[in-house]
Amino acid sequence: EPEVTQTPSHQVTQMGQEVILRCVPISNHLYFYWYRQILGQKVEFLVSFYNNEISEKSEIFDDQFSVERPDGSNFTLKIRSTKLEDSAMYFCASSRDNEETQYFGPGTRLLVL
């Protein structure tokens, strides 16, 4: 069964450094998302992406964040200058056209020191 994959599984970085989190959505899906979960809190929406552009973004998704689909398979989340409060699990998800169910990847645990 096709799955969403994410790399790396863990990333440790210094405050102020740039990180890129990578995702390979399910191949026939057209909608892509990033969510995050800070330890002990709920899963929060960051951004959705369709047809090579952002569909919606949350207040969390400020100018330090960007998303890109550099080729036909990858979907990336970049944080330009990480802050301590960016430490969280970041989940990528994807969904088919005309279907609301989103399928999640295993997540990347980001730790900012």
Add this chain to the structure above:
Amino acid sequence: DQQVKQNSPSLSVQEGRISILNCDYTNSMFDYFLWYKKYPAEGPTFLISISSIKDKNEDGRFTVFLNKSAKHLSLHIVPSQPGDSAVYFCAASAQKSSGDKLTFGTGTRLAVRP
């Protein structure tokens, strides 16, 4: 702004019995609801969903009930198995087609005792 609420942070059930997980929402625009199961250090796994035009959806041991007037939904697991022990998240979206964000509840940790 808790638009989706799961008021029980944890639930413990004996193996073979029914598990009932509850979820309440406040946003009347929500029209599609999903339950996800999550193990530690893994991503949420889709379990079952329900559209607002229905009041019940069943898939094997899992049944979701929706009460629109009360803005309440519940997930029933019968019979409960030890492998069901995980955190269960209720989520909702407000669009009748794909692409809308999911709003999650805070989760309920289910422990099924052998």
